[in-house]
Amino acid sequence: MFAGIHAHNLSDALSLAELAYSFSPFVEEVWPGTVVIDVEGCGLCFGSPYELATIIAKQACASKQTGGLETRVNVALAANPDAAIHAARRCAGITFTTSGEELTCLGPLPVSALEYSLVNIEDKQAAEIFETLKLWGVRTFKEFAELPVAGVSERLGQDGVHLQQLAAGKTDRHLKLKQAAPVFESSIELEYPIAQLEPFSFIFARLLNQICASLQTHALATNELHVQMKLENKSTYELNLNLPYPMRDQKVFLKLLLLEAERHPPSAAVVAVSINCEPGKPRVLQTGLFIPLAPEPAKLELTLARLAKLVGLENVGSPELLDTHRPDAFRVKRFVVQEEKRKTSRQRAVDSKQRTVNSKQQTVNRDQRFQIPNSGCEIPNTKLQIRNAKSEIRNSQFEIPTPKFALGFRRFRPPLRAMVEVARGYPTEISAWGKERSVYGKVVGLAGPWRTSGEWWRSDLWARDEWDVAVEAKGQRSESGGQRSEIGDQRSEGSNIKGVGSQIGPSQILYRIYRELRSGTWFVEGIYD
Structure with missing residues (x-):
């Protein structure tokens, strides 16, 4: 015995399935708002089938606090699930149909009410069958069920036979049980x-x-x-x-x-x-023969947790620069195991095609650069021109690009607090001491200032003026041993260094200094290498 339950205008389909689970563990969710359950053996708990249908209808009308749906439902009891589904969807209230008497309830229903998806028939095929039945004058389930099976099979095929069994309430199938989601x-x-x-x-x-x-x-x-x-x-x-x-x-x-x-x-x-x-889904790894061994991620995570206990969670991770102009702004990012995504066959084909296009473009650019004639151009008149062109192509493969000199910068961490003498807005003498280094001397050349500021809405806003200065060495030598003849910072390009005296010589050291605008304090940020 099966019970079909259909609810009109039910927003939450899961609630109907949960209601059905409270009466039977065997539940098939046919469509949103329609379920069918196997009630065989439920008589010991709920009484006769009619009493069970009455209890289901009352529970559905109950409030949600007591496990109800606060809505009316149609309940139909039948010997097979498909008959129970049709009766629940087309007959209001509680319907009870015994085995062999399905047409008593389903017979007056129109043929168009057949739920053909229950027997796996496509929409187009079902529409053709319904059109044929209309031409035959077949209007109801009972008229369709009374047709000879052999004639239906000859004219409508096996799909027509399945629909005829569905109309007669004679289908025989198992419930497609709705698997409850596991709760871990x-x-x-x-x-x-x-x-x-x-x-x-x-x-x-x-x-x-x-x-x-x-x-x-x-x-x-x-x-x-x-x-x-x-x-x-x-x-x-x-x-x-x-x-x-x-x-x-x-x-x-x-x-x-x-x-x-x-x-x-x-x-x-x-x-x-x-x-x-x-x-x-669990993580699946395929190791390679020539891939170096790496620590097990489980052990790595346990080690990081122990380190976090010792030094704090905010101090364990990988430093990541922030998208801001604030000097030395960074955050500690948690370590994450990154897996290389495998490319699909479509992506590999696109990459191969792109490499081919790039190779052809490089060939065209090379020919244009060395003026190599193609099939549509005139052939050189002399062998010397061909020999020179081939020689240039061969030499270009081993061409070593000329390196561009870049001036490095070594930061002092923390920056040195300094005393700076200023004349007419320009630094003239610097004096700074730290635990491991010291900076002092007259400023003989400078460039700047460059003002940087930001995050004015925060309490820790920053605003400062930066200078690149050349300080007279006076025979001293800094830790880095850097001695400079010019400032190579990219921001100094295009701006002249103002000299105080003569040109910058080998006995002068270049520093970067800045002044905090809020406090007026000077600092030495680092030295140019």
Whole structure:
């Protein structure tokens, strides 16, 4: 016995399936708003089939707080699922049909009401069959079911026979059961409150063992663990663990959760613990023969967690420059295992075509550069011209580009606090001392200033004037040993260095200094190499 349930104007189709699951574990979700369940054996819990249909209708009309849908539904009981579906969708209220009496309920229904998708017939084929039945004068389920099967098979084929069985309520099939989504969650209520962290290792191990076993059963992994604890003071404490890639190693999970709990302990004693995870596909790696060995990601994540416990989470990671003009602005980015994406055959074909186009373009550019004649040009009159062209092509393959000299800059970290004498707005003498270096002397050449500022809306805004200055060495030597004859910073290109005295010589050292506009303090930022 099967029960078809149909709800009109139901926004949440999952709610109807959940309602059906409360009466039977065998549920097929046919369409949004229509389900069919197997009620065989439910009489021990709900009574006769008619009593069961009445209970389903009442539960659907109940409020959502009590598990209802707050809507009316049609419930139809029949000997096969397709008959129950048609009766539920076309007959209002509660309908009960016994085996062999399906046409009593379905007979008056029009042929156009046949749900042909239940027997896997396409729209175009079904439309042709319905048009043929209309020409024959067949209008209802009963008239279609009374036609001779042999004649229907000869004229309409097997699709027509299947539709005739559907109209007669004689189809025989199994339910396409709706698989409930697995829930990877495990919880426990403690007999007494726990305030210390040591017992949590046993509690976490028990819950993680259940979750990892469930993940293993479904061939899944997870990279997100969420721990929720109910505290004795009625509050809730949460721990979130984000992993760089999906895994299902119980030991690694346990160690990471214990380290996280030690770094952020709960504020009160714990009375209940719940752990859930977000499932995902496991990480599959194919190692190569000539690929160097790398540390296991699970061990790397555990090592990073231990380092974070020692030095702080904000101090473990990879430095990343920020998109700003603020000097030395960066952030520490969490280490993430990056996998190289394999290119599809279409992408490889596009790359191969692009390489071919680039090669042809390079050939054309080379011919134009050395004036090599192609098939459509005149052939050189003398062998000497051909020999010279080939020689230039051969030499161009081994041509070494002329390197461009770039002036390096060595920063002082932290910058040296300096005392600067200023005359008419220009620095004239610098004096700065640090633990490992010192800068002092007269300024004999300078360029600038360059003003930089930003983030005026923040409390830590910056605004400063920068100078490139040449300081007289006076026989001293800095740590880097850098002695300069000109300023090579790119921003100095096109601007003349103002000399105080003579031209810059080998006994002069180039520094970059700046003045904080908010405080008026001078600093030596670094030296040019």
